[in-house]
Amino acid sequence: MTKKLLIVEDETKIARFMQLELEHEGYTVDIEPNGRSGLEKALSGRYDLILLDVMLPALNGMEVLRRLRQVCETPVIMLTAKDGITDRVMGLDLGADDYITKPFAVEELLARIRAAFRRQKIGPANPTEIMQLGKLKFDMQKYTVSYDNNVIELTKTEFDLLKYLLLNKEIVLSRDILLEKVWGYDYAGDTNIVDVYIRYLRSKIDDRFNIKFIHTIRGVGYQLKYDEAD
Numbered sequence: 001m002t003k004k005l006l007i008v009e010d011e012t013k014i015a016r017f018m019q020l021e022l023e024h025e026g027y028t029v030d031i032e033p034n035g036r037s038g039l040e041k042a043l044s045g046r047y048d049l050i051l052l053d054v055m056l057p058a059l060n061g062m063e064v065l066r067r068l069r070q071v072c073e074t075p076v077i078m079l080t081a082k083d084g085i086t087d088r089v090m091g092l093d094l095g096a097d098d099y100i101t102k103p104f105a106v107e108e109l110l111a112r113i114r115a116a117f118r119r120q121k122i123g124p125a126n127p128t129e130i131m132q133l134g135k136l137k138f139d140m141q142k143y144t145v146s147y148d149n150n151v152i153e154l155t156k157t158e159f160d161l162l163k164y165l166l167l168n169k170e171i172v173l174s175r176d177i178l179l180e181k182v183w184g185y186d187y188a189g190d191t192n193i194v195d196v197y198i199r200y201l202r203s204k205i206d207d208r209f210n211i212k213f214i215h216t217i218r219g220v221g222y223q224l225k226y227d228e229a230d
Contacts, residue, residue, distance in 0.1 A: 002026060002027065002028050003026075003027050003028070003048040003049065003117070004027070004028045004029075004030075004046060004047050004048050005022055005027050005028070005029050005030070005047060005048065005049050005050070005051065005113075006029075006030050006031075006032065006038070006041055006042055006047040006049075006050045006051070007019060007022075007029060007030070007031045007032070007050075007051045008031075008032045008034075008035065008038030008041075008042070008050065008051065008052045008053055008056065008061070008064065009031065009032075009033070009051070009053045009056075009079065010033045010034060010053065010055075010056055010057055011053075012033070014102070015031045015033070016031075017106075018051065018106075018109070019031055021106045021109075021110075022110075022113075025110060030047075033057075034056055034057045034058040034059070035056035035057065035058045035059030035060055035061060035063065035064045036058040036059045037058070038050075038052070038056070038059075038064055039059060039064045039067055039068065042064070042068050042072075042074065043068065043071065043072070045072065045074075047074055048074070048075070048117070049074065049075045049076075049077065049113060049116055049117070050068075050074055050075070050076045050077070051076075051077050051079055051109075052064060052065060052076050052077070052078055052079065052096075053078075053079045053080065054078060054079065054080040054091070055080070055081070061078060061079075061080075061091075062090060062091065062094060065078070065091065065094045065095060065096060066094050066095075068095075069094060069095035073095075075097045075098075075116040075117070075119075076095070076096050076097055076098075077096070077097060077098040077099070077100060077109075077112055077113065077116060078091045078096045078098070078099045078100070079100055079102060080099070080100075080101060080102065081101070081102045085192060085193060085196065088193065089193065089196060092155075092156075092157045092193075093155045093156075093157065095156050097116050097119070098112050098115070098116055098183070100112055129141075131163075131166045131167070133166060133169055133213065133224070133225075133226050134211070134213075134226040135147050135148040136205065136211075136213065138162065138163065138166055140163070143159065145159065145162065147205060147208075147209050147211070148209070150209075152204055152205060152208075153204070154201075154204065155200075157182070157197060158197060158200055158201055158204070160182050161178065161182050161194075161197050161198075161201065162201055162205075164178065164181050164182050165214070165222070165224035166224060168224070169224045169225060170223065170224070170225050171223065172217045172220055172221055172222070172223045173221050173222055173223065174220055174221040175194045175195070175221050175222075177221070178194050178221065178222070179193075179194060194222075198214060198216075198222055201214060202214050213225070213226065
C-alpha cells in the first residue's frame, strides 16, 4: 500500500521540492503551510509519516508536536534551520522520531523516512516482557520503569535508550551503535546527544537512588551493569 506523507512547511519552494521528490519515490504527499492547519490534518489519522517544520506561522512546530503526541504516535521528522543540540533535544523529548537540519540532501531525507518506517515495522519482539536488573524494573507493555517500586518518569527517547541498554546489559556499547539502534541512523558524527541522554538517565536513576548502573568505558562508550554504590 502506498505510504501517505504530510509536509507542514511554510516555505513554498522547499515544500514543493520535497513533494516532487517524495512523489517520485512513490509516496502520496499533502502540504500544509501553517501549524494550525497542519495539526488538523495530522490529527485526521490519514498519514503514515509527518515532516514538520519548527518555525511555522499560526502554531510553531514544537507546539504542533506536543499536541499531536497527546493523541497519536504517527512518526514525525522535524525540519529546522537550527542545528543547536538544545533544539534537537527539545524535539526528541516531545516525541519526534527524527530531526533533520536545513539545508539537507534529498537522499538524506529519504534515508531518514525509510529508517522511521523500519523502526515502526520492527516494534518490540515481546511486548509483554518485563526486564529487571537489581531493583530496576522495566515493563515494555505498560511502558513504565521503576526502582524498588518507585516510579521513574522517562521521556520516549530516554525509555528507548534504557531499553536498548537493558537488552544488552553487561555489553560495552559504543556511541555510534547507540545512535544507530536508538535514534535509527548515523547522526552525522555528532555523538554528543548520546552523552546528553546518558546524563539524563543517570540523574533519574543512578544519582536518585545512589546506584551505579550506567558505566562509562573511556574511549569506547557505555555499559549497563548492576553495581551498588558504596
